Amino acid sequence: MQKFYKNLSIWLIVALAALFLFHYCKQSPDRRHALPYTEFLKKADSGFLSTVTMINNTILWETADGSLFKTVVPQTNDALEHLLRKNVTVRAEEPPQTPWFLQTLLSWLPILLFALLWFFYFQKGSGQGGGGGRAMAFGKSKARLINPEESKIKLDDVAGIDEAKEEVEELVDFLKNPGKFIEAGAKIPTGVLLYGEPGTGKTLLAKAIAGEAGVPFFSISGSNFVEMYVGIGASRVRDLFNEGKKKAPCIIFIDEIDAVGRHRSSGAGSGGNDEREQTLNQLLVEMDGFEVNNHVIVIAATNRQDILDPALLRPGRFDRQVMVPLPDVGGREKILKVHARKTKIGPDVNWQVIAKGTPGFSGAQLASLVNEAALLTTRRNSQTISMEILEAAKDKVMMGAERRSLILTEREKRTTACHEAGHALVAWMLPGADPVHKVTIIPRGRALGLTMQLPQEERNSHDRTFLCNNLCTLLGGRIAEEIVFNQMTTGAGNDIERASDIARRMVCEWGMSEAIGPLTFRASNPLSGQPAQIISEQTAMLIDAEVKRLVQAAYDQARAILEQHRAQLDAITAALLERETISGADIQVIIDSTSAQ
Numbered sequence: 001m002q003k004f005y006k007n008l009s010i011w012l013i014v015a016l017a018a019l020f021l022f023h024y025c026k027q028s029p030d031r032r033h034a035l036p037y038t039e040f041l042k043k044a045d046s047g048f049l050s051t052v053t054m055i056n057n058t059i060l061w062e063t064a065d066g067s068l069f070k071t072v073v074p075q076t077n078d079a080l081e082h083l084l085r086k087n088v089t090v091r092a093e094e095p096p097q098t099p100w101f102l103q104t105l106l107s108w109l110p111i112l113l114f115a116l117l118w119f120f121y122f123q124k125g126s127g128q129g130g131g132g133g134r135a136m137a138f139g140k141s142k143a144r145l146i147n148p149e150e151s152k153i154k155l156d157d158v159a160g161i162d163e164a165k166e167e168v169e170e171l172v173d174f175l176k177n178p179g180k181f182i183e184a185g186a187k188i189p190t191g192v193l194l195y196g197e198p199g200t201g202k203t204l205l206a207k208a209i210a211g212e213a214g215v216p217f218f219s220i221s222g223s224n225f226v227e228m229y230v231g232i233g234a235s236r237v238r239d240l241f242n243e244g245k246k247k248a249p250c251i252i253f254i255d256e257i258d259a260v261g262r263h264r265s266s267g268a269g270s271g272g273n274d275e276r277e278q279t280l281n282q283l284l285v286e287m288d289g290f291e292v293n294n295h296v297i298v299i300a301a302t303n304r305q306d307i308l309d310p311a312l313l314r315p316g317r318f319d320r321q322v323m324v325p326l327p328d329v330g331g332r333e334k335i336l337k338v339h340a341r342k343t344k345i346g347p348d349v350n351w352q353v354i355a356k357g358t359p360g361f362s363g364a365q366l367a368s369l370v371n372e373a374a375l376l377t378t379r380r381n382s383q384t385i386s387m388e389i390l391e392a393a394k395d396k397v398m399m400g401a402e403r404r405s406l407i408l409t410e411r412e413k414r415t416t417a418c419h420e421a422g423h424a425l426v427a428w429m430l431p432g433a434d435p436v437h438k439v440t441i442i443p444r445g446r447a448l449g450l451t452m453q454l455p456q457e458e459r460n461s462h463d464r465t466f467l468c469n470n471l472c473t474l475l476g477g478r479i480a481e482e483i484v485f486n487q488m489t490t491g492a493g494n495d496i497e498r499a500s501d502i503a504r505r506m507v508c509e510w511g512m513s514e515a516i517g518p519l520t521f522r523a524s525n526p527l528s529g530q531p532a533q534i535i536s537e538q539t540a541m542l543i544d545a546e547v548k549r550l551v552q553a554a555y556d557q558a559r560a561i562l563e564q565h566r567a568q569l570d571a572i573t574a575a576l577l578e579r580e581t582i583s584g585a586d587i588q589v590i591i592d593s594t595s596a597q
């Protein structure tokens, strides 16, 4: 409908402009040659003229040869007398009349045009009332609005994060029936902070609260507040809260609040902080001015709760903090099922198995797993999603899409196979390491090959053995290349980086080095503005030595394993070259048969 009006107005403008032009052109068809008054008098005197036409004080006349002239007569003139004396027939005519409506229109046209432009500008600006998502004008909040009629997300759509859900459920009651709570004198938090890894469903949860309560949902990202111009952010915050109050009861959702709410003293010297601080201050002011009877609940989300300014978390502001964790096995199964509701599932699908095979997956990753599976099903023209399709989708989400178009040279292929066989064999031989799930030399994402391990159970903490095993496995790839080809390649770059990182954290964060003991050494954190802990040069050297020692020990252990099992290494490499992807079960077969020989 709005579009229709817009089109109509555009046509109106075009029509008006055309009319204006037409009129303008019509008024000056006069090609008469203008002659000065004195010339005209001379002509009249010489008896040259027989007839003239007067329109106001313009005289139109014609010479004997048919040339047309016009002359403007001065206000005080004696032309008439002159002409009459010379026997010229004088005819007077009314000036041509523009129709009254055209005249009015023409005089109002510029104002009209201006008004129309203005109208459009504001039409575009006011994101209210429609479409859920037009940006507002400069200085306006730029928030997206989802009206209750449009929101289809309910609490049922959020799965696997039951504790977080429980903590926010009462907000739904409050928004539905605020009077009840106020009468009972209950204090409902007006500010709720959801924190947790990206993709765990924070936005989804906030939307579900609004959807369940049937209230409008304003959403904006913290980064939208922070602009180049000082003062814009603050005015956007003000505007957002004003809009919210107008639509109360409602939910205001601020995603990535760390973009504005970062610790204020942090990043000093990086410049441009004034704007952020002003915005944050405005946010604090607005939150403080909020009362329960505003019936507006502000929900903020972040995955960096640690870097938020403490002022944001004080009572009366975001004083309820809800952690939204990565889902556990059971949670993953529920999330998968929620997303599978819209798809056709084959009889062989066992969600528990998929849930077990996706440790560390976020809700968003699980959603995209199901989506990938649905896409694959369509691409293969099959009717229902099968277990095999789900496995393929899982691999894709976990490791990135296969890059079959990337052609490896025969030599690269051999090195990659040997490298991955190295990882797999070391992981296989180490007691306590996670079982090898799959090894592949099909390039995915940026990796040329991959070895995937799957934990047998969920782990929430790691012991020292596990970490050392990890170091060995990571180094296994490079060592295999060294043993077989007596060569090093860049393919191990990422492994080495990860190994160094683990070793450094073992020493500096987790106190796992005997020589240093249970001490932590904080590195600088540019985000929270925390400076690095000051340590003596001696300690720094000791840390470096300990990190090196850990990595070296792992290297020696892995090398010993691979040298001792050279036959198995070669057999796995050969299997990889032949089949490109092998499973843990395949490796078991290979190792058994090679050892038996």
Ligand code: ADP
Binding pocket: 157, 158, 159, 160, 161, 197, 198, 199, 200, 201, 202, 203, 204, 205, 301, 335, 338, 362, 363, 364, 365, 367
């Ligand atoms: P966040 O805001 O925490 O980064 P989102 O809420 O944007 O994550 O999640 C992105 C998508 O992932 C959601 O739209 C939903 O499809 C899916 N998702 C994430 N967590 C869950 C969950 N707990 N239950 C169901 N779906 C989820």
Ligand code: ZN
Binding pocket: 419, 423, 477, 478, 491, 492, 495
């Ligand atoms: Zn590797």
